[in-house]
Amino acid sequence: MAYPRQVERIQRVTRAPDSASAAATLLEQLIRPGFDPAQGAEATRRYVRRKASIAVMEYRKGEAPDRYPWTQVGISERRYKLLPQFAQKVNGRYVLDHDDVVARMKAHLDQVDHKRAVRADARDVLRAHGFGEEAARKWLQRHQHRLEEAVNAWPRGQRP
Numbered sequence: 001m002a003y004p005r006q007v008e009r010i011q012r013v014t015r016a017p018d019s020a021s022a023a024a025t026l027l028e029q030l031i032r033p034g035f036d037p038a039q040g041a042e043a044t045r046r047y048v049r050r051k052a053s054i055a056v057m058e059y060r061k062g063e064a065p066d067r068y069p070w071t072q073v074g075i076s077e078r079r080y081k082l083l084p085q086f087a088q089k090v091n092g093r094y095v096l097d098h099d100d101v102v103a104r105m106k107a108h109l110d111q112v113d114h115k116r117a118v119r120a121d122a123r124d125v126l127r128a129h130g131f132g133e134e135a136a137r138k139w140l141q142r143h144q145h146r147l148e149e150a151v152n153a154w155p156r157g158q159r160p
């Protein structure tokens with residue numbers, strides 16, 4: 001009742017049967033940490049508006065999960081921040097060739113995943129050779145461009 005505009009917006013967008021169910025959707029968002037009533041009334045209103053927007057965005061995402069071309073090829077929503085690296089912004093909007101941008105994003109993410117897998121394998125080899133977790137991490141940090149040397153690396157005094 002305290003935020004009728006936000007509840008009405010959620011009800012309208014989600015096609016909720018009544019305002020009580022729309023208010024419940026908003027309340028689900030408000031239960032999470034981050035709300036500080038000591039910030040004042042305007043901060044509370046901004047917080048509730050933001051949480052109502054999040055509820056609407058989550059609903060839309062659930063209704064059309066393949067809305068964006070990159071989600072269709074398995075690039076998660078968390079990676080949307082890659083878009084500025086692969087597309088030009090003109091007049092506040094990205095101008096892009098979807099197929100080209102998605103292919104370049106996919107190639108970039110595959111390369112990052114490959115590097116991560118190689119580092120994990122090198123760390124496993126180092127741990128098998130007797131390095132502790134922190135020592136293996138430090139060795140990888142110092143030899144980041146020569147990970148293939150991990151096969152021959154041993155801790156001091158433990159070389160076979």
